[in-house]
Structure formats: C-alpha cells, structure tokens
Amino acid sequence: MTSSFPKETWNSRIGIILAVSGSAVGLGNFLRFPGLASKHGGGAFMLAYFISFLIIGLSICWAEWAMGRAGGQKGYNSSPGILGAITGRKNLKYLGVLGVLVPVMIYMYYVYIEAWCLGYAVNFMAGNLEFQSGDEASAFFGSFVGISDNGAAFGFGIKQVGFFLVAVFILNFFLIYRGLSRGIELFCKYAMPALIILALVVLVRVMTLGTPDPGNPDLNVSNGLGYMWNPTKVLLEEQTVGGDWQKVREIVGERSLSNAVQEASTSPRMRVREISLPEQLTNFQLWLDAAGQIFFSLSIGFGVIINYASYLKRKDDVVLSGLAATSANEFCEVGLGGLMTVPAAFTFLGIAGATGSTLGLGFNALPMVFSSMPAGQLFGFLFFFLLFLAAVTSSLSMLQPGIAFLEESMEIGRHRSVAVLGFITAIGSGFVVYFSKDLKALDTIDFWVGTFLIFVLATVQIIIFGWVIGIKRGLKMANQGASFPVPKIYGFIMKFITPAFLLTIFALWTTQNVFGYNIITGQQEYSSYWKDLFIEPNGVARFSVLLIIIVASFIAFLATIANKFKFQNEGENKS
Amino acid sequence: MNLGGWIIMLISVGSVTSLFCWCIYKVLLTPEQEGDIHRFEIETPDTEHK
Numbered sequence: 001m002t003s004s005f006p007k008e009t010w011n012s013r014i015g016i017i018l019a020v021s022g023s024a025v026g027l028g029n030f031l032r033f034p035g036l037a038s039k040h041g042g043g044a045f046m047l048a049y050f051i052s053f054l055i056i057g058l059s060i061c062w063a064e065w066a067m068g069r070a071g072g073q074k075g076y077n078s079s080p081g082i083l084g085a086i087t088g089r090k091n092l093k094y095l096g097v098l099g100v101l102v103p104v105m106i107y108m109y110y111v112y113i114e115a116w117c118l119g120y121a122v123n124f125m126a127g128n129l130e131f132q133s134g135d136e137a138s139a140f141f142g143s144f145v146g147i148s149d150n151g152a153a154f155g156f157g158i159k160q161v162g163f164f165l166v167a168v169f170i171l172n173f174f175l176i177y178r179g180l181s182r183g184i185e186l187f188c189k190y191a192m193p194a195l196i197i198l199a200l201v202v203l204v205r206v207m208t209l210g211t212p213d214p215g216n217p218d219l220n221v222s223n224g225l226g227y228m229w230n231p232t233k234v235l236l237e238e239q240t241v242g243g244d245w246q247k248v249r250e251i252v253g254e255r256s257l258s259n260a261v262q263e264a265s266t267s268p269r270m271r272v273r274e275i276s277l278p279e280q281l282t283n284f285q286l287w288l289d290a291a292g293q294i295f296f297s298l299s300i301g302f303g304v305i306i307n308y309a310s311y312l313k314r315k316d317d318v319v320l321s322g323l324a325a326t327s328a329n330e331f332c333e334v335g336l337g338g339l340m341t342v343p344a345a346f347t348f349l350g351i352a353g354a355t356g357s358t359l360g361l362g363f364n365a366l367p368m369v370f371s372s373m374p375a376g377q378l379f380g381f382l383f384f385f386l387l388f389l390a391a392v393t394s395s396l397s398m399l400q401p402g403i404a405f406l407e408e409s410m411e412i413g414r415h416r417s418v419a420v421l422g423f424i425t426a427i428g429s430g431f432v433v434y435f436s437k438d439l440k441a442l443d444t445i446d447f448w449v450g451t452f453l454i455f456v457l458a459t460v461q462i463i464i465f466g467w468v469i470g471i472k473r474g475l476k477m478a479n480q481g482a483s484f485p486v487p488k489i490y491g492f493i494m495k496f497i498t499p500a501f502l503l504t505i506f507a508l509w510t511t512q513n514v515f516g517y518n519i520i521t522g523q524q525e526y527s528s529y530w531k532d533l534f535i536e537p538n539g540v541a542r543f544s545v546l547l548i549i550i551v552a553s554f555i556a557f558l559a560t561i562a563n564k565f566k567f568q569n570e571g572e573n574k575s
Numbered sequence: 576m577n578l579g580g581w582i583i584m585l586i587s588v589g590s591v592t593s594l595f596c597w598c599i600y601k602v603l604l605t606p607e608q609e610g611d612i613h614r615f616e617i618e619t620p621d622t623e624h625k
Contacts (some may be wrong), residue, residue, distance in 0.1 A: 014603070042583050042584065042587075043583045046587045047581060222576050223576065225576045225584065228579050228580075229584040230577055230579060230580035231579040231583055232577075232579065232582075277579075317605075321602070324598035324599065327594040328595055330591040330594065330595065332594055334591045335592050337587045356621040404579075430624050483605050
C-alpha cells in the first residue's frame with residue numbers, strides 16, 4: 001500500500017543534514033584525502049579536486065536528493081521502489097537493486113573497520129599502544145585484526161577485535177531499531193558536533209608540535225604542512241643507462257635540499273628537479289585520484305542519499321540541504337583532515353611515514369606518531385574515538401536502505417526488518433572477519449562493491465536523472481521548496497558533462513585497476529583482483545564475489561515478487 | 576612551507592570553511608516553508624500493526 005507522504009520523517013532539517021554529512025564523513029576524510037593531496041602536490045591536486053567537486057559531487061548529490069524526495073512522495077523509501085515509481089518504468093527497479101546491494105555489502109566489512117577504530121581508542125586509553133618502532137605497530141595491527149591466519153580475528157581480549165566487533169554491531173542495530181529520528185538522527189545530532197570538536201582538539205595539538213627532534217630540524221610541522229600543500233614538488237633524480245630520469249627521493253625542507261644539491265653536484269647523472277604545478281596537472285593519475293576522492297568521500301552512488309531524502313516532505317529544501325551536507329563533508333575533509341594527519345606523520349616519521357595506504361597511515365603510522373608525542377595516550381584516544389564516531393554515522397546510513405527495502409518488499413515492520421537485516425549482515429560480516437588472512441575478503445568486497453559498483457550506481461543515477469526523467473523535470477523536482485534554485489548551468493552539466501566525465505573516469509579506472517593496462521607506459525598486467533578470480537584463482541576471493549552475487553540475487557528476487565514493486569503505467573502503481 | 580603552499584592552503588581551507596558556515600547560517604536562519612512542519616515520528620510500521 002502506498003501513501004501520499006512518507007510514513008517516517010526526519011525530525012528537523014538540521015537533523016537530516018547532520019545524518020547525510022555523517023554518512024559522508026568517514027575514514028577517507030582524515031586518512032585517504034591527505035595522503036592523495038600530499039602524493040600529488042597540494043596545489044595541483046586541489047585544483048582537480050574542486051573541479052571534480054563542481055562537476056561530479058554537486059551534480060549527483062542534487063540528483064539523488066531530488067529523486068529521493070520525489071520517490072518518498074510516491075510512498076517509496078527504497079532505491080528499487082523510488083527509481084521504478086518516479087520514472088514509471090518497472091524494469092528500472094532492477095537497477096535500483098544496486099542502491100540496496102551496495103550499502104548492505106559495504107556494511108559487512110565496514111563494521112569490521114569500525115571495530116578497529118573503537119579497539120584502538122580503548123587500547124590507547126589503556127596505555128597498550130606505546131610503540132617504539134614501525135615493526136611493533138605493524139605487529140600489533142596484524143595481531144589485532146587477525147591478519148596472519150583465517151579465523152585469527154575471533155579473539156575477545158582487549159588486544160583482539162572480537163569484543164569490539166560485537167559491541168559496534170549491537171550499537172548499530174540498537175540505533176537502527178530505534179528508528180529514523182529517534183535512532184539515526186538523534187545519534188548524528190550529538191556525534192557530528194562531537195566529532196568536529198574532537199578533530200579541532202587534535203588539530204591544535206598537531207599545530208603546536210613544533211620540531212620534536214632538534215637533531216633533525218627538517219622534521220617540523222611547517223615542513224609537514226609544506227609536504228601536504230606546496231604547489232611544487234622537489235625531487236632528487238638519477239639518470240638510468242637508457243637515459244631516463246628516475247626519482248631517487250622527494251625533498252622537503254632546507255637541510256634536505258642542501259644535502260640533495262650537494263649529492264647531485266658529485267655526479268653528472270644526478271639532478272635536483274622542481275615539478276611545477278602545470279606539469280603536475282598533466283599527470284592523468286592525479287585527475288583520476290581527485291575525481292575518485294570526491295566520488296567516494298561524498299557518499300554519492302552509495303544508495304544512501306536517495307534513501308535518506310525519501311523521508312523528506314514535499315516542500316523541504318533539498319538544494320540547500322544537499323549543499324549544506326556536502327559542505328560539512330568538505331570542511332571535515334579539507335579543513336580538518338587536510339591539516340592533521342599527514343603533517344603529524346611527517347613531523348615524527350618523515351616522508352616515509354606520511355606516505356602509504358589509507359590503512360597504513362591510520363593504523364601503523366599514526367599510532368606511532370601518538371606514541372611519540374607528549375600526552376600521546378590522550379590524543380591517540382581522542383583521534384581514534386573521532387574515527388569511531390565518523391564510522392558509526394557512516395555505518396548507520398548503510399543499514400537504513402536495507403531496512404527500507406525489506407519493509408517494502410516483504411511488507412514487514414521495522415522491528416522484523418531489523419531482525420532480517422541483522423541476520424544477513426551478521427553472516428556477511430562473519431564471513432569477512434573469519435577470512436581475515438591478508439584481509440582478503442574485506443579487500444575483495446571493497447574493490448568490487450565499494451569501488452566498482454559505486455561507479456556503476458552513480459552513473460546509473462545521473463543518467464536516469466538527466467535522460468530518463470529529463471533535465472527540465474528533474475530540476476523542477478529539485479527546485480520545489482528551495483530557498484535558492486540549482487544554478488541554471490547545472491542543467492547542461494548534469495545532462496552532458498557529469499555523465500561524460502563519470503564514464504571517462506570509470507573507463508580509465510577499469511582499464512587501469514581491473515585490466516592493469518598502464519595508459520602512460522602501455523604495459524599491461526592484470527590486477528590482483530582480476531587474477532584472483534580468473535587467472536590464479538583464490539578461494540576466498542571467489543567466495544567473496546559469490547557472496548555478492550547471492551545477496552544481489554536475493555534482493556532482485558524480492559524486488560521481482562513484491563506486490564509494492566509491481567508498477568503498471570508510467571507515473572502510477574497498482575496500489 | 577613556501578608562500579605558494581600557504582596561499583593554496585588558505586584558499587582551500589578558507590573556501591570550504593566559508594561555504595560550510597554560510598550553509599549552516601542559511602539552514603538555521605531561513606524559515607521553513609509554511610505547512611512544512613516536521614513532527615517527531617515515534618510510530619513505526621510495527622506499532623501501527625498492533
């Protein structure tokens with residue numbers, strides 16, 4: 001049965017803005033963004049980043065908000081229902097299946113990472129994380145998450161992830177069980193301001209670190225910020241036998257520069273070279289990384305915004321709300337994350353400590369940094385508790401689309417749908433946590449769902465908005481009740497530029513990261529994800545993909561048989 | 576950090592912070608539409624069936 005307005009609603013406009021921004025703010029804001037910006041040189045990266053924000057971020061965000069609210073007015077809160085109802089094309093509900101599959105599958109491994117954050121916070125508080133070397137930090141991480149062997153993560157001591165996993169799982173479902181406004185909204189109303197305050201406290205600590213090691217004056221906060229934000233990169237390079245110049249190391253700080261110049265003067269095959277901002281902008285990988293960061297950071301293509309917006313009322317301002325939620329995410333990412341983690345890691349560990357993967361920076365380098373700084377036990381706790389809050393607000397948003405879908409497809413209430421989803425995600429999370437060796441299951445699902453399918457879903461959504469609904473009708477939907485309209489130029493951007501930009505990025509990303517084709521050098525080697533499935537089969541990777549297929553089939557089956565999804569004519573349904 | 580780094584950092588951080596503050600200002604001070612009053616929804620489909 002459909003109604004003329006959504007059954008559950010948000011309690012306040014600020015509530016949904018905090019809930020959506022809470023969904024977007026996660027580990028990527030504090031760990032992935034600073035790593036990418038420093039890798040590519042702040043100036044060039046930020047230029048590509050802001051262009052991607054305007055073309056991809058705002059476009060898809062407004063499209064999702066508008067479609068979600070329109071679907072909610074037709075009585076649907078799940079992605080299959082919304083896409084079917086607002087387009088009047090019943091087969092589009094199958095594309096909407098992605099809007100349920102993506103958040104549910106991501107939740108299965110995200111809750112595991114959420115437990116790491118809580119575990120690290122508690123262990124910092126207990127004084128268990130005072131590392132003297134990188135090997136100690138790596139060993140603790142490996143033992144904590146059970147990286148050595150399958151099944152090793154199921155330990156329940158304070159230095160193992162098991163207890164924390166159970167705790168965060170219960171917390172998430174307790175909040176979801178309480179409902180939209182009494183659970184998600186209420187938690188985000190307190191968690192998001194608390195997260196920002198904690199980040200500001202840690203930021204002040206980082207900015208006042210000075211030069212911790214007087215014997216190595218180049219390692220200071222100013223150079224840490226320079227490593228992150230300087231528009232040019234300075235490299236020491238060596239000429240190979242073939243005549244090409246290869247990077248020996250990056251140089252940051254006057255003393256390092258002086259040493260490098262001296263080193264280069266001793267050999268004609270060595271040189272110190274400054275890479276300018278325009279030269280960096282010609283690097284294709286920089287654009288790919290900037291667009292990818294905008295994409296993954298804003299929670300677009302997750303199926304979350306479209307679900308959250310479906311609980312709005314007819315005249316709620318989605319243009320302002322969308323912009324506000326997006327700007328909150330950007331503030332946390334650029335204004336807080338960009339000043340905090342990489343400068344801190346550089347100040348204590350140098351360039352080697354400030355580079356590396358997101359998890360490497362977060363769970364190896366930064367614990368060492370906090371171990372080394374005065375009052376590090378307290379600041380380590382605050383930082384990881386901040387990450388934990390960010391993770392909870394994100395994981396809650398991953399559950400709500402599944403809850404809405406089960407309520408609609410099985411015609412059951414919230415309590416029963418929470419039980420069903422709890423059962424499904426417990427099995428999925430159990431699978432991911434059991435196969436913890438080398439984090440294979442987590443890594444595989446993250447790649448195929450958390451990266452690949454997100455691209456697909458976002459592309460589907462913007463094409464439906466611009467081409468199926470039509471840009472005129474779409475913008476009219478978005479502007480209803482808005483205190484200011486979507487700028488007119490976005491009609492053109494959302495119809496042509498965003499899909500073209502997305503499809504280009506997606507094609508290049510797939511070429512490079514799936515088929516392993518290096519566009520610059522022309523060399524090819526299949527990615528490990530492809531090899532795991534088809535060339536050098538890996539059982540865990542194959543089972544992980546099978547799990548994705550099983551869950552997708554289950555959702556598609558429910559979408560097929562559900563009475564509520566039996567749409568008939570365009571713009572109408574049978575109910 | 577060199578002068579270029581300072582400029583880029585200040586522009587980047589300043590622009591996102593200004594946008595965020597402006598949005599919060601607009602959200603808090605713009606009155607909601609008439610007839611658009613939210614209510615605190617306690618009732619869920621489960622309770623409805625009882």
